[in-house]
Amino acid sequence: TGSAARSRVLSAGTPGAHAILMRRKDECMNMVNIPSPALAIVGRHNSGKTTLIEQLIAELVARGNDVGSVKHHSHVGFDIDYPGKDSYRHRAAGASETVIAAPGQIARIKTVEGEVECSDIVRSMYGHDIVMVEGYRKSGLPTIEIMRSGNDADSRVAEVFAEGARRGWPLGTDFTQFTRGLPTADDEAARATLKNTEQDDAAEAEGSHFKTQHPDHIDISNKLPTDKTVAVVTDIEEAVRAAELYNVPSFALDDIAGLADFVEEHYVRPRVTVVIQAGGESRRMGRSKATVPFAGQPLICRLVERLGPVSDDLIITTNEPDNLAFLHAEFPHLRIQLVCDAFDFRGALPGLYTALQAARNPYVAVVACDMVFASGSLVVAEALAMNESGADVVVPVNKHGYEPFHAMYRRMACLPAVRAALDRGEKRAQAFFEDVNVFEFPQASVLEAEPMGGCFINANTPEELHSLEESFLEG
Template identity: 50%
Template structure:
């Protein structure tokens, strides 16, 4: 099992000096951590010269001697001091901080991140900012998605413009908003292993591939992307070998809820069984299924507030290597089934659909091939030979 880093979503809190944003953020961070979230933080320092070490310390002496990159490590903490030729952008800083549920940035008003403005009546500098916000709905050109303030007129103006407004002491409310709107949702990866496999002549899940069941290979390839992994199947008694796999997350077997099988019914089973808000659907015969592609799809879905992100190529949609939002897609899929629909794509018109096109696919998976599936023993043998000769992807 390989390690896969997931991009961290981020949001910026901005305000003037003495607006109270640091005091507020300390409380908000503590609240989020108490809820079990993994939080990273970035502080934009306006002064060129600052230090996290003291003259006379060994690490300080290393830098003083000319080291341009000094790492300080203890059994429980690590810090890195790097001399820069130019200031990195906020995007670059956040990109260097993967695997957080949320990164909270203090400052970087013009970063392009969603901005939450802090305005406090007792801070003289905030009075001009409040007037600007009341007049044009922004401060220094940045339109916030929410404001935190003790000024009733600012809160009312924010609500009138469709923004959220919170009091300075409403730590729980702010945390709720951050979790709901910005924090990365947990992801269930659902492997569809309930097909009849007529052309294969036996279950695709248990057919041998490079010395192990094909399903075991798919699990090992997609598990790094998953917070939970489920396998939808009509033969749970034959999949006991999954108990011996260390997938790094829980694996559950889910029996198909519909007597009559089909692509759309299998997806509805997965949506209903998933414990998490996002659900990646992967077919068990996609021998080059890609965890990095799943992570990229989930990231785009979350950032763009889509209900589904589905790859598309010259052959059409690839719904069995896509990510879906359970809240929207489960009722849409069930409604399509009730109308007699059977295809995986038959509910797409009823949700906010995002398409992952060829160029985006190439960036996420440069080696390609992640939609290749096997339907017959000859196809299976041919791909096995190609892996032996050319290596795996």
């Protein structure tokens, strides 16, 4: 059985109950809360935000995504509980926070000062592939703007949106100037200094025709597309043409599948394959690093426990799959793949090629099995950095140089580049970096993700491993 195999692995001296308790303490301290990416759907009253977000959530969930949602309620004093219910009585008695729990559901009602920032709400919603936010235009989130022809306010916004596009004003412009008139389209100086109050009089004098032509114009400046607008959903032709001029994608109101494609491609959390490189027998260690005992368990188990929670797919590259088969019974929920080297010669770059070839997801985190304090939080931070930067490699860098074996790789870009480097006879892990887009992840960012540090410490000899184990148990 898996347990029997694990017992044989530990036969060379188990540190005992104290070590196991310390390991459990370490696991609790290193639980990883995976941040959720978020996207806001914004529009004016009666634009159809709720209908759109409802349809989009249903489509994303049908595609296998875990979706959270946030609804901005602008009215002060709304309540989601009502008199007579026990939970309402708890709060009426003075409880500042009440949790309502039932099979399959839980709700939390908490009294707060003022209005909670959207960013704080999203930050508390861990582990979703995407959080869809209704409202919160000023949250700083990327936004999808909805404009519907049947809504007068939307039609007015579309006019202003189109006028700004024709005049060449960038998204994010202070569109309140439209209420006083705009400078002419060819007035580059005025256009470049729109927000400069010294230009206000000139703007009013030179562009008053817009206000004159729209006497029913109302102040909609706080409800206009901004530099955070990433897509427009509309049935107004003028808005479609404006979006095209701004190079912003637009979708029909009923094109939910197309909108979901866009959201999945650009905003849904990318799937991450975590690859633990276990290799085989280590000459300096005198035995396989994967099965050497550390704090009451095989070292490979420690790595799986630390990295498994942040993996969508977990692979261990090894030349001793039979000796590591006990992992399937030890971690049945992870469905671990044991993969042998793709080449019959050793080296860092061939090992990286094996990892990338075996991975099934677009992002691939590669970690060496002797990194005793490998960090799931760092893996998450690297994935977010890759998503934001568009890089092909996110690699920690410090005074010792690159740390390619606790880095993140974009599979489709890196696999052919690694193969080309191997064909040139290269063996070093970073030999292909000049052929791809590399984002250097600085030490300050590493410590922000993993304040305890030590992510790149590895053990090559029994003495080094023993020293690390002692410091771990003492800590």
